[in-house]
Amino acid sequence: MNLYRSTLRRRQLLKAGSVAAFGALGSALAGRRLFTFGSHSETPIGADNSASPPLLDEPLQAHPAPCPSDDLPLQSESSEGFLELAPAPRPLEHEQEYSDFLASLDLRHISADEVLDPHRNISNGVENILPPESLWEKLAPTLRVADEIRERLNMPLLRFSSAYRSPRYNREIPGAVRNSYHTRNQALDIVYFCPIRDAYNVAVQLRNEGFFRGGIGLYPTFIHIDTRGRTATWRG
Numbered sequence: 001m002n003l004y005r006s007t008l009r010r011r012q013l014l015k016a017g018s019v020a021a022f023g024a025l026g027s028a029l030a031g032r033r034l035f036t037f038g039s040h041s042e043t044p045i046g047a048d049n050s051a052s053p054p055l056l057d058e059p060l061q062a063h064p065a066p067c068p069s070d071d072l073p074l075q076s077e078s079s080e081g082f083l084e085l086a087p088a089p090r091p092l093e094h095e096q097e098y099s100d101f102l103a104s105l106d107l108r109h110i111s112a113d114e115v116l117d118p119h120r121n122i123s124n125g126v127e128n129i130l131p132p133e134s135l136w137e138k139l140a141p142t143l144r145v146a147d148e149i150r151e152r153l154n155m156p157l158l159r160f161s162s163a164y165r166s167p168r169y170n171r172e173i174p175g176a177v178r179n180s181y182h183t184r185n186q187a188l189d190i191v192y193f194c195p196i197r198d199a200y201n202v203a204v205q206l207r208n209e210g211f212f213r214g215g216i217g218l219y220p221t222f223i224h225i226d227t228r229g230r231t232a233t234w235r236g
């Protein structure tokens, strides 16, 4: 979205005075902040689970995670800071080919563009890139989990804050482990409309049903899902 369209859209929302619109913008802004500054640790590949953060065998019950929009001051909407956070769309090498591959997966609720977006991120001046073709298929099982969560929640996905990360880009993400499953194209960080805990609970349920084997990380505003082939659970 270019500057003019962003400004126009914001004015339209301000004019409408819609609380819902502010909420949606706030959620988007929360996601953008994750996208820009967000980081999380995760269990390293090959690490003993016992050395990981406390494992959560059951869905969390206490202390609901804050809604992504809870901590968003409304003044952000009336400052130019909002526009500064919007990244400029950056074309990606082999974008059309990867998009065609993603479309071929016939996901019910996830578009190719949603998956492509986090690959346009830049951290500390290092541009992320699309995964090499040899890793494309690796993401399919994780995408099917994200798609099923969305189906069961009957709640829209807001965005992916992270998908594949090139090793070089991954090194610029504070807190990211060196061999993150994101560098293997097996992991997704997913921002849903709140409450994020509901998405976490559905993910745990799916794993208990045998829908997938992998990692689930609960963070204040997103969940991490990967299909590493063994169970890992943590809170970030």
Ligand SMILES: [Zn+2]
Pocket (backbone or CB within 6 Å): 040, 042, 162, 182, 187, 188, 189, 224, 225
């Ligand atoms: Zn992650």
